[in-house]
Amino acid sequence: MTQVRKRKPPPTPRQAAARDGPIDALLKPEFFKAFSHPTRVSLIACVAKCGRGCSVGEIAECCSVDFSVVSRHLALLARSGVLEAKKHGRTVFYTVRYAELCRSLRVLADALEQCCPEKGGTCGGKSC
């Protein structure tokens, strides 16, 4: 191998898809599904902007849907890791999981950037 090492040719999409990379683990549909519905997004924004733990009843006052619907959306958001639920007596306080959320978003951004050929992504190799 005396030849100068050149960038490998990009793989076919089929080859690329078969290879497991960082973004496969990061692109979780369940996570993004949390943010994919207007009602849920407004609940997240409500809790985030409030900046403290909010009860289901308080949050339900912010939107026009039924209390039970809010309860279900909040439970889903907690399951998908966007919110955290803490029970105090009869009341459940929801807070945004800021640290985990920000980390997830940034890690995904980094992983995507690694795929970008213009940013030195070695997609012909194995970084993605």
Add this chain to the structure above:
Amino acid sequence: MTQVRKRKPPPTPRQAAARDGPIDALLKPEFFKAFSHPTRVSLIACVAKCGRGCSVGEIAECCSVDFSVVSRHLALLARSGVLEAKKHGRTVFYTVRYAELCRSLRVLADALEQCCPEKGGTCGGKSC
């Protein structure tokens, strides 16, 4: 006003929700809906890992659904700004919009962090 300026008490969720903040503009359900379906996610990962423009036919080889389904998902991904479509003759090449995607994710992470009380988020004020 000779009193020492103290952190304002957090607003009620209702007050917080009524106030418009950066994250309201950033949490677009349509954007996240793109990532909320397993088939779409695998298409995105396929194109990203491939690292070059991929045709609909090539991408369709990577997953088990019908060609027409792939075509529709790709069109949706292009509409929501995740992919870019470029037509060369009869062939449409899809690429990941790395820069815009990474930027969106990081801006959102920053905005969320601004809401976090522990990170100095002034949610009792008007940053969120």
Add this chain to the structure above:
DNA sequence: TCTATACTTGCATTATGACGCAAGTACGCA
């Protein structure tokens, strides 16, 4: 101009998700 290729679109079917109501559970307090 004809044909093959590459993709899109219309349509019917099926699956999933959102919603509201009502009933149920959990918990604090008298």
Add this chain to the structure above:
DNA sequence: TGCGTACTTGCGTCATAATGCAAGTATAGA
């Protein structure tokens, strides 16, 4: 132990989305 509050869960209905087939459009090349 009984009652009220805070929330969850079961269920039926409706809306949206996903899917596959078949037909349609666009374009390159013979």
